[in-house]
Amino acid sequence: MKNQDSILIFGSSGQIGKSLIRIFTKNNYRVIAVTRSIHRKGYQIKTQSNYGYLELEEVSSFSEENISRLMKKSSICINLIGILYEKKENQFDLIHSDLPNLLSKLAFKNSLRQFIHLSALGIETAIDSKYAKSKLSGEKNVRQNFPDSIVLKPSIVYSVDDNFTTNFMSLLSILPVMPLYYNGKTKFTPIHVSDLSKIIFEIVHKKIVGQTIECVGPEVLTFKEIILKILKSIKKKRFLFSLPLPLAKINAKLFQLMPKPLITLDQLRLLKYDNIVSNKYKNNFDLNMFANRKFEEEINRYSYNWTSGGQFSKKIINKDN
Numbered sequence: 001m002k003n004q005d006s007i008l009i010f011g012s013s014g015q016i017g018k019s020l021i022r023i024f025t026k027n028n029y030r031v032i033a034v035t036r037s038i039h040r041k042g043y044q045i046k047t048q049s050n051y052g053y054l055e056l057e058e059v060s061s062f063s064e065e066n067i068s069r070l071m072k073k074s075s076i077c078i079n080l081i082g083i084l085y086e087k088k089e090n091q092f093d094l095i096h097s098d099l100p101n102l103l104s105k106l107a108f109k110n111s112l113r114q115f116i117h118l119s120a121l122g123i124e125t126a127i128d129s130k131y132a133k134s135k136l137s138g139e140k141n142v143r144q145n146f147p148d149s150i151v152l153k154p155s156i157v158y159s160v161d162d163n164f165t166t167n168f169m170s171l172l173s174i175l176p177v178m179p180l181y182y183n184g185k186t187k188f189t190p191i192h193v194s195d196l197s198k199i200i201f202e203i204v205h206k207k208i209v210g211q212t213i214e215c216v217g218p219e220v221l222t223f224k225e226i227i228l229k230i231l232k233s234i235k236k237k238r239f240l241f242s243l244p245l246p247l248a249k250i251n252a253k254l255f256q257l258m259p260k261p262l263i264t265l266d267q268l269r270l271l272k273y274d275n276i277v278s279n280k281y282k283n284n285f286d287l288n289m290f291a292n293r294k295f296e297e298e299i300n301r302y303s304y305n306w307t308s309g310g311q312f313s314k315k316i317i318n319k320d321n
Contacts, residue, residue: 006030007204008070010103011080015161016118018048019197020078025050027201032070034059062099064106071110076204078116079103084131084163085256085264096134097141104145114209115149116200117142121189121214122155122275129270139212147210150203152196154215155275158295159193160302167262168230169306172238179243179251181263184224187274189216192298195291199284214283217291220276229296233303 007024011017012033024031025048032055033045045056059066071077083095100117107115119139126132142149158165172178196215202208221229224240231238243251248268256264263271277283284291 006032006074006076008032008034008074008077009080010034010078011082011118012045014080015159015193016080016157016196018045018161019159019193020080020200021045021048021054023197023201024204025053027205028053029204031055032057032074034070036060062102064102067103067106068110071106071112075112076114076116077103077107077112078118078200080118082118082120082135085261085267086130092130092134093137096131097137100138101141101145104142104149107149108146114204114207115142115146116203117149117151119151119153121153121216122273122278123153123270124278124280126270126273130266131270149210150208151212152200152215153212153281154191154196155189155217156191157193157196158190158298161193163260165230165299167260168227169234169303171262172227172231172236173234173306175238177239177241178227179248180224180227180240181243181248181268181271182223182245183242184222184227184240186223186271187220187276188223188226189220189276190226190295191215191217191291192293192295195293199289199291202289211287212281213287214277214281215291216277216283216285217293217295219295221295223271226295230299230303233296233299234306235308 005028007029009017009020009031012021013035017033021031021033028050030053031049034057035045036059045054057070059070079100081095081099083091086092104115104117117138120132120135123129123132123135139151142151156164160166195217199213199215203213227240249265252263252265252268255261
């Protein structure tokens, strides 16, 4: 039986998924969180929820039968599944294009009230990036299959659970030098995961449909400015230098051999293009859905883990003095 306040989340174990589980269950929405491994991810997901409002579903394969069974119990579906690099050939297309195609078709077939799909900002011009092309294909499929879908296009999403700021904090705490690609001039509008989660909550709560929304934070920062803010936050000084493109490609080839690469050749191509509002679509500020958390203030809340002395490096305030 379909529950009118039941939200089906694909990609529930990531930073955005866990944040959404917190905000939705806190506000008495029932959440069905899909995971491929309850034993590996289940405990983390459970700790985020308001007791009694979370149902965990282990799905070993995304078959029509498995997905339809879950959608029959839901009124809203949120697709957060995405990858930053390919481990296998055509993995971008499978995850960013084929899966959204299947989910949106089944959401329409099962008469869901809302289908919300997470894409990415700044991909329209990145025609030489496999990541960008697969994301655009996914958006196209979603709009065709579910005309009233919501497509969200966030800039970099950051938090203590991300794979962006935390990776750079780890790297910058070790390396004496840091290369800047494209002179560090690429622009970003980073958005904190809590702000993005509030935007998604508002979309569901207000029953908004049929929109493409660019989701951005309150600041435009260059790649170099982001690195400098991270260095300041972890109290480190490092030599920054502009890496010529031929050397940057060699650098990316080496990095992408790692289990969790800092940068790949495809990401290097993507880094040529600014990650800011295009004005082609409305953004969250246009819709009075504000994202006010500032990058430096937020990373300071967790960067002490990468400073000398870790958490014990934080100043202790004696209230008696």
